[in-house]
Amino acid sequence: MMLAAMAEAAVPDTGSSDVNNVTAVNSTANAMTYLQDEMKHDVEPVPALNLGDLDITTDEFILDEVDIHIQANLEDDLVKEALKTGVDLRQYSKQVEAELQRIEQASIKDYIKESQNIASLHNQITACDSILERMEGMLSGFQSDLSSISSEIQTLQQQSVSMNVRLKNRQAVRSQLSQLVDELVVPGAMISVILESPVTEQEFLEQLHELNNKINFAKELSFRETLACSDIQDIVDRLKVKAVTKIREFILQKIYSFRKPMTNYQIPQNTLLKYRFFYQFLLANERQVAKEIRDEYVDTMSKIYYSYFKSYSGRLLKVQYEEVADKDDLMGVEDTAKKDILHLQEPPSLKSRNTIFTLGQRGAVLSPAELEGPILIPHTAQRGDCRYPYETLFRSQHYALLDNGCREFLFLSDFFMVAGNSALDLFNCIMGKTLGMFLKSMSAYVSDCYDSIAIFLCIHIILRFRAITAKRNIPALDKYWEAVLELLWPRFELILEMNIQSIRNTDPQKLGVLDTRPHYITRRYAEFSSAIVSINQTFPNERTNALLGQLQVEVENFVLKMAAEFPSRKDQLIFLINNYDMMLSVLMERAADDSKEVEGFQQLLLARTQEFIEEILSPPFGGMIAFVKESEALMEKGQLDRLKNDEARITQLVRGFSSTWKQSVEALSQDVMRSFTNFKNGTGIIQGALTQLIQYYHGFHKVLSQPTFRSLAVRSELINLHHLMVEVKKHKPNF
Numbered sequence: 001m002m003l004a005a006m007a008e009a010a011v012p013d014t015g016s017s018d019v020n021n022v023t024a025v026n027s028t029a030n031a032m033t034y035l036q037d038e039m040k041h042d043v044e045p046v047p048a049l050n051l052g053d054l055d056i057t058t059d060e061f062i063l064d065e066v067d068i069h070i071q072a073n074l075e076d077d078l079v080k081e082a083l084k085t086g087v088d089l090r091q092y093s094k095q096v097e098a099e100l101q102r103i104e105q106a107s108i109k110d111y112i113k114e115s116q117n118i119a120s121l122h123n124q125i126t127a128c129d130s131i132l133e134r135m136e137g138m139l140s141g142f143q144s145d146l147s148s149i150s151s152e153i154q155t156l157q158q159q160s161v162s163m164n165v166r167l168k169n170r171q172a173v174r175s176q177l178s179q180l181v182d183e184l185v186v187p188g189a190m191i192s193v194i195l196e197s198p199v200t201e202q203e204f205l206e207q208l209h210e211l212n213n214k215i216n217f218a219k220e221l222s223f224r225e226t227l228a229c230s231d232i233q234d235i236v237d238r239l240k241v242k243a244v245t246k247i248r249e250f251i252l253q254k255i256y257s258f259r260k261p262m263t264n265y266q267i268p269q270n271t272l273l274k275y276r277f278f279y280q281f282l283l284a285n286e287r288q289v290a291k292e293i294r295d296e297y298v299d300t301m302s303k304i305y306y307s308y309f310k311s312y313s314g315r316l317l318k319v320q321y322e323e324v325a326d327k328d329d330l331m332g333v334e335d336t337a338k339k340d341i342l343h344l345q346e347p348p349s350l351k352s353r354n355t356i357f358t359l360g361q362r363g364a365v366l367s368p369a370e371l372e373g374p375i376l377i378p379h380t381a382q383r384g385d386c387r388y389p390y391e392t393l394f395r396s397q398h399y400a401l402l403d404n405g406c407r408e409f410l411f412l413s414d415f416f417m418v419a420g421n422s423a424l425d426l427f428n429c430i431m432g433k434t435l436g437m438f439l440k441s442m443s444a445y446v447s448d449c450y451d452s453i454a455i456f457l458c459i460h461i462i463l464r465f466r467a468i469t470a471k472r473n474i475p476a477l478d479k480y481w482e483a484v485l486e487l488l489w490p491r492f493e494l495i496l497e498m499n500i501q502s503i504r505n506t507d508p509q510k511l512g513v514l515d516t517r518p519h520y521i522t523r524r525y526a527e528f529s530s531a532i533v534s535i536n537q538t539f540p541n542e543r544t545n546a547l548l549g550q551l552q553v554e555v556e557n558f559v560l561k562m563a564a565e566f567p568s569r570k571d572q573l574i575f576l577i578n579n580y581d582m583m584l585s586v587l588m589e590r591a592a593d594d595s596k597e598v599e600g601f602q603q604l605l606l607a608r609t610q611e612f613i614e615e616i617l618s619p620p621f622g623g624m625i626a627f628v629k630e631s632e633a634l635m636e637k638g639q640l641d642r643l644k645n646d647e648a649r650i651t652q653l654v655r656g657f658s659s660t661w662k663q664s665v666e667a668l669s670q671d672v673m674r675s676f677t678n679f680k681n682g683t684g685i686i687q688g689a690l691t692q693l694i695q696y697y698h699g700f701h702k703v704l705s706q707p708t709f710r711s712l713a714v715r716s717e718l719i720n721l722h723h724l725m726v727e728v729k730k731h732k733p734n735f
Contacts, residue, residue: 186214186235194239199250205277211239212281244286247278251293258300265304269411276415283417294416298429305404305434312400313441315378316393319386325356325450331524332502332558334511356451357524359531359590365395366460366535372468375400390445391457401438402465402477405431409476427476435480439487446487452495453531456544459488463539489543496547499528503554508562516574517677518582519562525555526586529597534590545596552597555583556604573612574675580605581681613689616672617696620664624653625696631703640708650704651714657697658719665690665728690728697724 073079111118193207218236254272258265282290364370376388376396408430413423428435449455466481503521511519529548536544559579563572584601591598617625627649634640669686676682697719704715 186232186239191235191239194243199246199275199278205275208243208277208281211236211243212284215240215285240285244282244289247282248289248293250275251278252296255293255297255300258304265301266407269407272415273411276417279415280417294426298426301408301430302433305408305431306437309397309401309434310437312378313397313438316376316397319376319378319381319388320393321387321389324390327450327498329356329450330502331357331499331528332504332506332521356453357528357531359453359527359534362389362391362453362457363531363535365391365457366464366538371395371461371464372399390449390451390454391461394454394458395461397438398461398465401434402469405477406469406472406474409474424476431476435483438480439483442484443487446491449491450495450498452492452499453528455488455492455495456532456535459485459492460535460539462488493543493547496544496551500547500551500554503551503558506558506561508558508565511562514562514565516566516571516578516675518578519559519575522555522559522579522583523586525551526583529583530587530590533587533595533597537591548597552600570612570615573608573615576608577605577612577681577685578675578677580608581676581678585678609685609688612685613692616668616689617693620660620668621657621693621696623649624657624700627653628696628699628703632699635703635706640703640706644708647712647714650709650712653700654714654717657700658717661719661724662727665693694721694725694728697721 074083190207190210193201193203194211197204197207199205214232214236218233251272254268257263257268279290279293282293376393381388405427409423409427412426412430413419416426418426446455462481462484466478469475469477469481503525506521511521529551532544532548559576562579563575566572566575580601584598584605587595587598587601614625631640631643634642668689672686672689673679673682676685698721701718701721703709704712704718709715
């Protein structure tokens with residue numbers, strides 16, 4: 001209808017539109033007049049309001065609105081299409097209105113047709129509304145319930161935290177209180193075991209540990225002035241007294257068992273170690289009783305060790321060699337029938353007596369197997385009529401001391417719970433008397449001992465025993481080892497200096513008949529020096545090396561003095577070579593090849609051997625040797641022509657050598673083998689002499705090949721050098 005009104009308003013040309021417009025204006029004016037009259041009768045007159053721009057009752061405003069509305073409709077696409085096609089808008093408006101009425105009627109029919117469904121839908125919506133309303137009530141109730149539950153949970157959480165704190169506090173109190181109660185309570189089982197069970201029972205030891213804990217706890221509570229402590233103090237004290245009494249009797253009984261004859265005291269010692277807690281209990285709770293037990297143990301073991309070692313040392317001395325060295329048994333003393341002990345080879349009747357200057361099997365005492373081997377049993381050795389050198393007895397005595405001393409120190413440290421200086425002091429209280437007896441008897445023996453090898457072996461036994469105790473980490477015997485070494489070293493040096501002096505003072509003219517064989521004094525030196533050098537290799541001592549150096553110098557001087565007694569240089573050299581060779585051979589058996597003594601005698605032997613070779617070649621081949629040396633000297637100066645007139649001399653030398661060299665070499669070889677006691681050395685000298693002879697003859701060939709002598713007819717009589725070498729080899733001795 002609105003479109004119809006707009007369509008009608010949009011046609012201004014027809015007369016009908018003018019009539020309608022007039023009619024509409026008149027109707028509006030009449031209506032407004034009527035309304036104003038009614039208002040005049042009903043209400044009091046109202047003064048006119050000047051609304052200005054807000055006054056919408058004016059015609060101007062209405063027309064403006066209509067224009068705007070019309071303009072907006074003209075912009076519509078459908079209107080534009082109708083205006084373009086020239087459609088009659090009034091007719092078109094009626095069609096539209098009719099269509100709308102038709103549609104409205106159809107809608108009403110559809111609505112009536114679906115009225116039951118709509119009513120059902122209305123009922124369902126109403127039912128849903130009621131259900132939703134109930135659900136809303138339920139959810140509201142649930143929400144309120146949840147809010148109350150949340151508050152209850154918070155309350156429970158607070159209560160739980162509070163209860164947890166109280167529980168922890170009660171548990172803490174309970175643990176301490178239960179421990180306190182457990183420590184305070186003295187069970188009946190403990191009382192019965194402490195009072196009735198033997199101390200060797202395991203349950204007694206266990207209950208003693210518990211009792212010790214309760215005693216310590218009671219002491220701690222007494223410092224805190226805990227009232228509950230007084231309730232158990234009396235019974236704990238009684239149990240302590242009973243336990244101390246039983247432990248004291250047990251330990252003293254074990255200590256007294258040491259005193260029985262033929263008792264192996266190590267067995268009860270091991271028993272005491274099993275119950276070392278007994279002494280710890282006494283030391284903590286009854287120091288007076290602990291001191292009594294310790295003093296009793298110290299006194300008992302001191303007497304046992306002293307008695308044992310005194311008896312053992314006395315018995316060992318009965319199996320020592322009866323004949324020992326005295327102050328006259330020195331290296332430089334004259335060898336007589338009375339001094340058989342100084343011989344290298346011992347007489348058969350004295351096979352049990354040790355030697356003074358030879359080591360022999362005596363060095364075996366330092367081998368690991370024998371050094372830590374079983375100790376000697378004196379009565380067994382006596383029954384077998386066995387005799388031993390002093391160092392063997394010394395080793396057995398001190399190994400027994402080492403073994404017992406280490407065991408005792410470990411026992412003291414473990415059982416009496418001492419360490420450091422306290423352990424050493426306690427050890428010295430027990431072993432001091434025994435060690436003093438050892439030092440005293442050793443001092444008496446050493447002061448009258450002249451067996452330097454025995455003293456030196458004892459020194460090295462002590463050095464090795466000291467290393468053993470250091471390896472075992474037992475410092476108890478360290479001072480004793482030092483004291484023994486302070487006794488032995490000065491005596492060894494004194495004996496060595498006495499031997500040096502004896503060789504220095506030796507008069508060669510008083511030593512009997514001269515002989516080119518090795519002298520017994522040099523043999524003594526060689527045996528002695530090799531013994532000392534071989535022993536000294538493990539623990540080198542500079543003072544010993546210095547004294548050996550002095551001894552070597554004196555022996556070399558002695559050999560030179562003895563050699564000077566021989567009238568001929570040849571015999572002197574034979575004597576020197578024999579002695580040097582003998583000393584070198586003996587030294588190399590025991591000493592290292594690079595030792596100072598070996599190197600020194602090797603140089604001396606080489607020098608004297610070379611001189612001897614020249615000496616034995618001189619008689620048969622001296623003329624040729626002198627000619628070769630003279631010629632070589634002149635050749636170096638370029639003056640060989642000075643010998644060109646010596647044809648007769650050269651001829652004699654060539655023919656003399658060719659006719660006599662074989663006999664001379666044979667005689668030389670026999671003479672050398674007779675002169676030297678060492679066949680190997682003699683063979684070496686012969687080889688050296690023949691080699692030197694070939695070198696001289698080669699030099700003789702070389703000289704005669706010079707232009708000065710090249711024209712000599714006798715050159716044809718020279719022996720071929722290769723042929724000479726082949727023939728000389730036939731004379732080489734084989735040993």
